[in-house]
Amino acid sequence: MELLTDKWLLIFASVIMAAFHGVLFIQSAHDKITDWSGNLGWLTGHFEKSIFKNQVPLLLGIVTLFELVTGFVALISIYFTFVEMPQIAAFASLLSLITFIQLFTGQRIAKDYAGAGALIPYIILSFLWLGIVYLIV
Numbered sequence: 001m002e003l004l005t006d007k008w009l010l011i012f013a014s015v016i017m018a019a020f021h022g023v024l025f026i027q028s029a030h031d032k033i034t035d036w037s038g039n040l041g042w043l044t045g046h047f048e049k050s051i052f053k054n055q056v057p058l059l060l061g062i063v064t065l066f067e068l069v070t071g072f073v074a075l076i077s078i079y080f081t082f083v084e085m086p087q088i089a090a091f092a093s094l095l096s097l098i099t100f101i102q103l104f105t106g107q108r109i110a111k112d113y114a115g116a117g118a119l120i121p122y123i124i125l126s127f128l129w130l131g132i133v134y135l136i137v
Contacts, residue, residue: 010136014081014089017129018074021096024122025071032064050109063102070095086136093130100126 032039044056052059073092080088100123107116 007136010132011081011086014086014129014132014136015078017125017132018077018081018089018092021092021126021129022071022075022078025067025074025096025099027071029064029067029071032060032067036060046110046112047106050111052106052109059106063099063106066095066099066102070099081133081136086133090130090133090137093126093133096126097123097130 040057040060043060044053047053047056070092073088073095077086077089077092080086100119104116104119104123107113107119
């Protein structure tokens with residue numbers, strides 16, 4: 001059972017985290033792209049009393065781009081983790097943290113404290129993923 005070494009367990013954990021983040025962000029970006037007007041309408045109302053009220057379309061585009069890139073980098077990192085280049089997974093986990101911080105900041109500024117709080121478990125998972133990759137390297 002050589003495959004069940006500590007390193008392989010860490011690699012498996014990193015791959016699962018990468019798949020999770022890949023699905024999460026690509027699905028979210030896909031939803032924003034396929035229902036752009038619905039998302040834009042909801043977010044315009046969500047931010048109508050904030051400093052972002054006039055920048056909602058631009059910010060939605062930026063967040064969507066970050067989600068798309070983060071999701072694809074996360075999925076690509078699976079391959080690189082297996083070929084002993086886990087630095088790509090570290091980069092993907094950092095991108096996920098940057099993306100979540102954008103979402104978290106927006107929720108806080110919109111005074112949607114429950115929405116911001118709902119992101120905390122995802123942020124913790126991203127930090128955990130970064131820690132796992134650090135242990136692999």
